[in-house]
Amino acid sequence: MQPFSIVxxxxxxxxxxxxxxxxxxxxxxVNVPRAELGQWALEPLRAPGFxxxxxxxxxxxxxLTGANFGCGSSRExxxxxxxxxxxxxxxxxxxxxxxxxxxxxxxxLPVTLPxxxxxxxxxxxxxxxxxxxxxxxxxxxAPDGTQHAFTLDPVRxxxxxxxxDELGLTLRSATQITAWQREDALRRPWAIPNSAGGGSVNTxxxx
Amino acid sequence: xxxTFFDRIWDAHVVTELGGGWVLLHIDRHLLxxxxxxxxxxxxxxxxxxxxRPDLCFATPDHAVSSAPGRNGETYTDGAKLYATLxxxxxxxxxxxxxLGRRGQGIVHVMAPxxxxxxxxxxxxxxDSHTCTNGGLGALAFGIGSSEVVHVLATxxxxxxxxxxxxxxxxxxxxxxVTVKDVALHVIGALGAAAGVGHAIxxxxxxxxSMPVEGRLTLCNLSVELGAKMAFCAPDQATADYVFGxxxxxxxxxxxxxxxxxxxxxxxxxxxFDKEARFDMAAVPPTITWGTSPEHTAAVDGVVPDPRAASNxxxxxxxxxxxxxxxxxxxxALRGTPVDWVFIGSCANSRLSDLRDAARVIRGRHxxxxxxxxxxxxxxxxxxxxxxEGLPSLFRAAGFQWREPxxxxxxxxxxxxxPPGQRSVSTSNRNFVGRQGPGARxxxxxxxxxxxxxxxxxxxxxxxx
Numbered sequence: 001m002q003p004f005s006i007v008x009x010x011x012x013x014x015x016x017x018x019x020x021x022x023x024x025x026x027x028x029x030v031n032v033p034r035a036e037l038g039q040w041a042l043e044p045l046r047a048p049g050f051x052x053x054x055x056x057x058x059x060x061x062x063x064l065t066g067a068n069f070g071c072g073s074s075r076e077x078x079x080x081x082x083x084x085x086x087x088x089x090x091x092x093x094x095x096x097x098x099x100x101x102x103x104x105x106x107x108x109l110p111v112t113l114p115x116x117x118x119x120x121x122x123x124x125x126x127x128x129x130x131x132x133x134x135x136x137x138x139x140x141x142a143p144d145g146t147q148h149a150f151t152l153d154p155v156r157x158x159x160x161x162x163x164x165d166e167l168g169l170t171l172r173s174a175t176q177i178t179a180w181q182r183e184d185a186l187r188r189p190w191a192i193p194n195s196a197g198g199g200s201v202n203t204x205x206x207x
Numbered sequence: 208x209x210x211t212f213f214d215r216i217w218d219a220h221v222v223t224e225l226g227g228g229w230v231l232l233h234i235d236r237h238l239l240x241x242x243x244x245x246x247x248x249x250x251x252x253x254x255x256x257x258x259x260r261p262d263l264c265f266a267t268p269d270h271a272v273s274s275a276p277g278r279n280g281e282t283y284t285d286g287a288k289l290y291a292t293l294x295x296x297x298x299x300x301x302x303x304x305x306x307l308g309r310r311g312q313g314i315v316h317v318m319a320p321x322x323x324x325x326x327x328x329x330x331x332x333x334x335d336s337h338t339c340t341n342g343g344l345g346a347l348a349f350g351i352g353s354s355e356v357v358h359v360l361a362t363x364x365x366x367x368x369x370x371x372x373x374x375x376x377x378x379x380x381x382x383x384x385v386t387v388k389d390v391a392l393h394v395i396g397a398l399g400a401a402a403g404v405g406h407a408i409x410x411x412x413x414x415x416x417s418m419p420v421e422g423r424l425t426l427c428n429l430s431v432e433l434g435a436k437m438a439f440c441a442p443d444q445a446t447a448d449y450v451f452g453x454x455x456x457x458x459x460x461x462x463x464x465x466x467x468x469x470x471x472x473x474x475x476x477x478x479x480f481d482k483e484a485r486f487d488m489a490a491v492p493p494t495i496t497w498g499t500s501p502e503h504t505a506a507v508d509g510v511v512p513d514p515r516a517a518s519n520x521x522x523x524x525x526x527x528x529x530x531x532x533x534x535x536x537x538x539x540a541l542r543g544t545p546v547d548w549v550f551i552g553s554c555a556n557s558r559l560s561d562l563r564d565a566a567r568v569i570r571g572r573h574x575x576x577x578x579x580x581x582x583x584x585x586x587x588x589x590x591x592x593x594x595x596e597g598l599p600s601l602f603r604a605a606g607f608q609w610r611e612p613x614x615x616x617x618x619x620x621x622x623x624x625x626p627p628g629q630r631s632v633s634t635s636n637r638n639f640v641g642r643q644g645p646g647a648r649x650x651x652x653x654x655x656x657x658x659x660x661x662x663x664x665x666x667x668x669x670x671x672x
Binding site for chain 1: 222223225226227228229231233235236242243254256259260262263285288289323324326328329334335336350351352353354355357358361362363364366368370400401404405434435436454455456457458460461462464465468500502521522524525528618619620637639640641642645
């Protein structure tokens with residue numbers, strides 16, 4: 001996973017609220033190889049003159065957008081499709097919970113700022129001026145030099161800065177997980193599927 | 208300190224604290240479907256890892272399979288590979304796979320409760336945002352992305368931070384012609400599609416106590432459209448009665464112990480929530496969406512709103528875009544708007560009680576000429592139970608197609624789409640731009656409203672039927 005520290009460049013203003021993951025990547029493209037998803041990103045919005053197709057925003061690393069971005073389906077393809085456009089950071093006032101979590105699995109930074117700050121950034125960025133996102137200091141620097149501080153969970157911030165994957169960390173706890181499961185089987189025997197107190201399930205539990 | 212239902216389940220699943228408010232949370236049940244399950248198992252293998260607890264995983268094809276009568280895994284050719292991958296990889300991993308045509312197959316969130324896979328007090332995940340449906344039984348169930356699916360397959364855990372907590376309290380009785388679906392749409396319309404972002408939602412109050420379990424599943428299903436990834440109703444006697452005797456439910460001593468444990472899963476009277484809302488169900492009208500977000504709702508006898516009346520510029524623009532997409536004018540009456548398609552199905556509304564609701568409306572009447580009307584039962588169990596009540600022949604006689612279980616036209620990942628520009632009344636949960644197919648215009652409604660609209664050939668008020 002590519003570490004994230006500072007990203008600077010054009011910030012495409014796509015100021016609509018409630019852009020859902022069905023709009024970010026249509027379901028029929030989920031079989032498309034990950035590296036090729038970018039061409040289908042935000043397809044329903046791509047009328048002539050669409051902001052991300054304008055030459056100054058092609059490959060822009062930052063997306064400025066409306067509230068509740070990424071609501072809807074859990075498809076992680078939404079993050080991959082945005083990455084396929086070159087986007088590394090989204091700035092909005094709120095996000096769908098699952099999309100927000102998916103970002104961190106892929107080195108994408110979702111910055112949360114008040115709606116007024118996002119609107120102000122969008123106005124300034126509209127002509128292609130550079131916006132800077134500094135994850136080390138947790139600030140967004142507008143083209144006019146205004147600094148917008150944002151907060152991010154410190155654990156998530158650290159993982160982005162280092163480009164670390166969650167699974168690698170958890171695998172180190174394998175012994176602890178097995179021990180917990182052993183105790184839990186005594187505490188809650190009923191939680192084991194189809195169990196009269198500790199049985200097990202074969203691959204055809206209804207037969 | 209006072210604790211909530213949510214606190215109790217959460218705390219009971221913490222394997223270890225990771226610092227900074229993060230925990231390693233044990234996952235008791237993992238549902239896999241064709242769209243994300245097979246690719247995740249392939250990804251796991253490519254990392255040289257194996258499935259940690261295949262006995263806690265359950266798989267069925269639903270998203271990318273055809274619902275055509277007589278279908279098999281190849282009928283929808285673009286989904287054939289996803290189907291085969293899920294079937295083969297679950298077999299190799301020793302994971303229960305409920306194949307097409309056999310008992311247990313269906314939409315994951317319909318089959319899991321009815322097989323007893325979903326249990327109160329458990330944690331459950333699936334690579335599908337509507338996993339919150341299972342919260343209707345008092346499970347802590349939520350949707351996850353592809354990376355997290357692989358994480359759970361490999362470790363049976365997730366790294367999670369505790370969400371904030373929200374409670375929605377329901378009073379009163381649901382009026383004639385109104386269903387839990389109308390209540391859910393009404394609540395989303397009143398609170399907004401982002402009201403639950405970052406929160407776990409407990410649905411509570413006398414309205415929940417008197418709500419049948421299948422209604423609670425519908426209510427929790429729609430909760431992700433409030434922005435919350437998990438929602439639940441604390442289990443009660445009705446929940447235990449629902450679970451008892453299901454194929455994978457505990458039996459004997461384990462059952463007795465389970466029921467005792469579940470009885471303790473309650474929110475203390477003095478517990479505090481970060482956010483609260485309250486609704487009188489007696490005041491909810493039959494409700495339908497007019498736009499492209501589930502929060503764009505109106506009473507079925509109401510009118511399309513005027514964007515100029517919106518409270519701010521962003522909302523005004525969103526409403527205008529929605530009206531342009533939907534081909535509607537401000538002030539236009541919803542009732543009487545001609546429809547081309549009616550879809551009764553999806554993890555929101557494809558259970559036996561939903562099909563009975565629709566059947567009561569159509570009995571002895573016929574679908575309006577020019578309307579394509581489909582019933583897609585949520586699972587083989589539902590389909591078989593409906594058969595024993597004579598529902599398929601009743602629907603067919605009325606001019607509906609009776610199809611095979613799956614997600615079908617809710618998700619349009621299976622070739623089953625509403626053509627561009629055509630209008631659909633759908634019992635599903637999302638009216639997003641293009642959700643039912645590029646250019647499709649979706650109105651979300653209850654099975655009863657959908658059935659009445661099929662008869663009328665236009666959006667109809669079921670209270671007149």
